[in-house]
Amino acid sequence: MIVSSLFSHIAIGLLLILTCLILKRRYAAAIRDIPGPFFASFTGAWQVYKLITGDQHVAMIELHRKHGPFVRISHKEVSVGDPDAAREVLQAHLRKTDFYSVFSLPDHNYVNQMSECDPKEQIRKSRNVNPGYALSNVIRSEPQVDELIRLLEQRLDECINAKQAEKHAGIIDLNRWLTYFTFDVLGEVTFSQAFGFLAAGHGIRGTLANSRYLIAYLGFVGRYPALHHATLGNPLLSRLGIQPTSHIFDTVEAAMADRTRNPHVRRDMMAQWEEVRATRPDRMAADEAGNAALANVGAGGDTTSATIQACLHFVVNSGGSDNMGFLHRLREEIDGAQDRGELSETISFAETQKLPYLQACIKETYRCHPAFGSAYARIVPTEGFTVGDRKFSSGTVLSVNAWVINTSRSVFGADADTFNPDRWLDAIEVKRIGPYLMHWGTGYNQCPGRNLANLEACKVVAQLVRDYDIEPVQQGGGFTFSNRLLCLADDHLCRLKRRGEAG
Numbered sequence: 305m306i307v308s309s310l311f312s313h314i315a316i317g318l319l320l321i322l323t324c325l326i327l328k329r330r331y332a333a334a335i336r337d338i339p340g341p342f343f344a345s346f347t348g349a350w351q352v353y354k355l356i357t358g359d360q361h362v363a364m365i366e367l368h369r370k371h372g373p374f375v376r377i378s379h380k381e382v383s384v385g386d387p388d389a390a391r392e393v394l395q396a397h398l399r400k401t402d403f404y405s406v407f408s409l410p411d412h413n414y415v416n417q418m419s420e421c422d423p424k425e426q427i428r429k430s431r432n433v434n435p436g437y438a439l440s441n442v443i444r445s446e447p448q449v450d451e452l453i454r455l456l457e458q459r460l461d462e463c464i465n466a467k468q469a470e471k472h473a474g475i476i477d478l479n480r481w482l483t484y485f486t487f488d489v490l491g492e493v494t495f496s497q498a499f500g501f502l503a504a505g506h507g508i509r510g511t512l513a514n515s516r517y518l519i520a521y522l523g524f525v526g527r528y529p530a531l532h533h534a535t536l537g538n539p540l541l542s543r544l545g546i547q548p549t550s551h552i553f554d555t556v557e558a559a560m561a562d563r564t565r566n567p568h569v570r571r572d573m574m575a576q577w578e579e580v581r582a583t584r585p586d587r588m589a590a591d592e593a594g595n596a597a598l599a600n601v602g603a604g605g606d607t608t609s610a611t612i613q614a615c616l617h618f619v620v621n622s623g624g625s626d627n628m629g630f631l632h633r634l635r636e637e638i639d640g641a642q643d644r645g646e647l648s649e650t651i652s653f654a655e656t657q658k659l660p661y662l663q664a665c666i667k668e669t670y671r672c673h674p675a676f677g678s679a680y681a682r683i684v685p686t687e688g689f690t691v692g693d694r695k696f697s698s699g700t701v702l703s704v705n706a707w708v709i710n711t712s713r714s715v716f717g718a719d720a721d722t723f724n725p726d727r728w729l730d731a732i733e734v735k736r737i738g739p740y741l742m743h744w745g746t747g748y749n750q751c752p753g754r755n756l757a758n759l760e761a762c763k764v765v766a767q768l769v770r771d772y773d774i775e776p777v778q779q780g781g782g783f784t785f786s787n788r789l790l791c792l793a794d795d796h797l798c799r800l801k802r803r804g805e806a807g
Contacts, residue, residue: 329346344378387715614785
């Protein structure tokens with residue numbers, strides 16, 4: 305009886321403590337007047353739940369349309385949905401939250417641009433690695449990207465031919481092959497050698513097979529970074545090679561080792577970074593080049609593949625069932641350039657820049673499908689921070705979700721939920737809406753790999769639309785995705801056929 309009574313008192317005491325904590329978080333916080341989901345006001349579990357369901361972006365759009373520019377999504381976090389206010393938050397040099405620290409691969413000893421939370425340090429690191437990401441440097445690797453595009457088409461043709469006698473003739477999983485392609489491109493531009501996914505026709509070292517689990521894991525532990533650093537993010541586990549990020553670390557380590565033995569090394573990203581390190585050792589730490597390479601591979605493959613797939617999906621599935629919509633207009637532009645002798649056998653990036661409707665389709669894809677589906681989060685400093693007419697107190701987290709800003713009706717109009725490339729064909733309109741496009745982020749944390757990703761998207765979309773008839777396996781279907789930190793395709797089934805070929 306005494307033991308039972310003791311446990312009862314402990315349980316009641318814990319319940320009272322929990323109740324007080326909930327009441328304090330919900331009603332005593334400086335942001336108590338900001339509307340949002342009830343459970344989000346005192347626990348981060350709401351965001352974890354949205355991570356599990358994979359539809360956080362949808363929920364955030366709906367919440368802002370219901371409640372306005374500010375929505376409370378945790379006991380100390382406010383989502384900013386006003387486009388001007390969002391730019392103000394991200395362009396200020398506010399410290400990033402510890403959410404980003406979990407992107408140190410494989411552990412906190414390997415801080416990269418993505419995981420650096422101090423804005424001054426990130427700007428310094430960016431200054432060091434930017435030469436590798438510059439468009440002028442990326443263009444140097446275009447011949448190797450062209451070789452991979454030709455290999456991609458070869459693999460697609462092999463799949464089409466192998467399936468001719470089957471019931472599902474020509475049905476291809478574009479998610480698989482485009483992801484192989486984008487990772488191989490990262491190998492070429494970073495290490496002067498593709499990883500070999502397209503050549504092998506399957507994943508290597510578990511890099512791709514495990515990446516989806518890793519992304520979901522990082523999305524979860526980003527909410528509880530201390531837990532990550534104490535457990536699976538512990539440096540001891542990385543030394544044992546049993547960490548969730550070990551497959552990416554091992555792949556990059558192998559690529560760096562192969563590069564030292566490669567007699568055909570070009571002036572790739574690593575060469576640029578090594579040159580900065582050699583000329584300015586006082587400015588660039590010894591491990592920064594390797595950390596940048598890890599971040600490049602960890603962040604650049606899946607996201608670029610998802611963007612290319614989303615563009616093909618929008619173009620093929622939107623604009624009317626009579627085939628006189630977006631696909632017809634895009635193909636008419638590309639075929640016209642082809643007939644005038646303005647396109648190479650493997651279309652160059654420079655040639656894609658002279659195709660305005662292609663550029664409009666890609667920009668509209670950036671708007672309609674930001675690859676980063678979580679929020680860019682910043683911490684209010686000690687002196688506070690004013691957004692619009694509201695001053696937020698120290699420690700408050702201000703976050704911006706690109707999906708919310710990119711579907712803002714105040715900026716993009718009543719059809720903000722609709723894929724409409726025409727909005728990017730009016731120069732005056734582009735000047736107005738362009739600054740609000742949040743696909744790459746903005747401010748000091750803007751995506752460093754945007755030039756490479758854009759080059760890949762322009763070239764591959766143009767090439768596939770010119771060379772193949774692409775049809776969804778069912779009207780409006782074939783492309784599904786989940787938002788578990790990144791908005792990546794679950795699968796992308798299309799029926800492909802070389803243009804001009806019978807049956």
